[in-house]
Amino acid sequence: MGSSLSDLVQCQGLFLMIFVLGIGGTFSYGFQVSMISYPSLYIKNFINDTWQERYHSVIDEQTLTLLWSFIVSVFSIGGFLGTISSRYLSAKYGKKKCLMCNNLLLIAAAFLWGFSKMTKSFEMILIGRFLCGFNSGLGCCLHGQYLGEISPKKRRGFTSVTLSLFVNMGKCIGQIAGLSELLGTESLWPLLMAIGGIAALLQLVTLPFLPESPHYLLIQKGDREGCQKALKQLWGEGNHQEAIDDMVKEQATMKKIKPINVLELIKDRSLRCQLCLLIIIGVTIQLSGINAIYFYAFDVFRTAGFAQDRIPYISLGAGICEFLSSILCSLIIDKFGRRMLLLWGYGLMAFVLVLLTTILSLQHQFFWMPYCSIALIFLFIFIFATGPAGASFPVIVELFTQSSRSSALTISMSLHWVGLYVIGMIFPYIMKSLGTFCFLIFTGFISVSWILIYRFLPETKGKSIMEIKAEFNHLNFRKKYAQSMGENPPDKHTTCTKL
Numbered sequence: 238m239g240s241s242l243s244d245l246v247q248c249q250g251l252f253l254m255i256f257v258l259g260i261g262g263t264f265s266y267g268f269q270v271s272m273i274s275y276p277s278l279y280i281k282n283f284i285n286d287t288w289q290e291r292y293h294s295v296i297d298e299q300t301l302t303l304l305w306s307f308i309v310s311v312f313s314i315g316g317f318l319g320t321i322s323s324r325y326l327s328a329k330y331g332k333k334k335c336l337m338c339n340n341l342l343l344i345a346a347a348f349l350w351g352f353s354k355m356t357k358s359f360e361m362i363l364i365g366r367f368l369c370g371f372n373s374g375l376g377c378c379l380h381g382q383y384l385g386e387i388s389p390k391k392r393r394g395f396t397s398v399t400l401s402l403f404v405n406m407g408k409c410i411g412q413i414a415g416l417s418e419l420l421g422t423e424s425l426w427p428l429l430m431a432i433g434g435i436a437a438l439l440q441l442v443t444l445p446f447l448p449e450s451p452h453y454l455l456i457q458k459g460d461r462e463g464c465q466k467a468l469k470q471l472w473g474e475g476n477h478q479e480a481i482d483d484m485v486k487e488q489a490t491m492k493k494i495k496p497i498n499v500l501e502l503i504k505d506r507s508l509r510c511q512l513c514l515l516i517i518i519g520v521t522i523q524l525s526g527i528n529a530i531y532f533y534a535f536d537v538f539r540t541a542g543f544a545q546d547r548i549p550y551i552s553l554g555a556g557i558c559e560f561l562s563s564i565l566c567s568l569i570i571d572k573f574g575r576r577m578l579l580l581w582g583y584g585l586m587a588f589v590l591v592l593l594t595t596i597l598s599l600q601h602q603f604f605w606m607p608y609c610s611i612a613l614i615f616l617f618i619f620i621f622a623t624g625p626a627g628a629s630f631p632v633i634v635e636l637f638t639q640s641s642r643s644s645a646l647t648i649s650m651s652l653h654w655v656g657l658y659v660i661g662m663i664f665p666y667i668m669k670s671l672g673t674f675c676f677l678i679f680t681g682f683i684s685v686s687w688i689l690i691y692r693f694l695p696e697t698k699g700k701s702i703m704e705i706k707a708e709f710n711h712l713n714f715r716k717k718y719a720q721s722m723g724e725n726p727p728d729k730h731t732t733c734t735k736l
Contacts, residue, residue, distance in 0.1 A: 578627065
């Protein structure tokens, strides 16, 4: 305990930086994702009333559905555009300046939402959602890059996992604020949407007092003195020469290999294995079944006999469970490692999905079955947040060096936004066609990913970025290594996990 408190005091600058980055980064994304479902009915009524006042006719159901769908989906479009622009903006202006300017977009969106009802303009909601999406896409990428570059080696897992922790915190706050006793009412829904701007304002006024990324200062700006000052501000007084030496090695590599863009990353054979793992991990998060779990939760709660007005509180309980589980993940990830959390997490999730499919198929046969379903839903959320949700991002950050990390995160976040949009479009049809058996599809995806992760992903805990790269070089260039070492052809099948 004494050691933990000592670390907390010594690295108070790092923890403050994590909080400031998180509150204006993935927290905002999580808040927007969960909050938008609460005012949906009121926004639809507002669109209908505004339409009647403008055109003196009732809006038809198809047009209303189209407008609402566009309001929801334009968030993903803005997020995708923000993601693909993150590499260029961060390289040109630096992550700190980009984050500060990015906050202005969310503040502008908050003003649009706050005054939309007063001005009787649903177009302001649409524009605000687009700006908010761009803010989230750019902010999540910059947040992730910043975290990967400010954390010491022994705390890199904890630091990186806070990305998902702040997402879940944002979801919980959004659920709480959206309750009918607070802001989820017909008169207060514009305020509910607008309060997300407070987080952006908080980051805007505090970030100028915090340091730029030490990696950015040394590797891209060549400012060794500024890097040392930033490290002391973040990690406290002490000898940080080892970290600087690792950055110098990375800088020496970058002098030979210039920063690469997305297309160059895709073509680079030396990063082929890392890129494949990035895609596997990113896609599996989307196809893990967590969206299906939340979708079916309402039906399960109703079947269990809970009143309609109580279900939001039970859903809030699920959100709190996910948030507390992400806290647990941040505490254990540097002890057990990323690979173990991914393998155990996905293995248990596949098992729970099979059980849940069976129980949901029988829930009308026995009165106690719905309660088993509720227990399995909470168990699945707990496993997901403790394992894959928290461990996926640290792995992605650690697979790439400074020269390729921004492009890798651009690909990862682009997969996220595209997946979010596509799943939102086709998921209801899958549910309608397969019902509870849709969980078996997710079980299949998880099982295939488990095999690939087990086969090709090494443990990255406690290793420098250059050490991790050296391990992957043995896989990406295994034929060359086999020839240079005089090995026989069968040895070419050696994988990263054996090293």
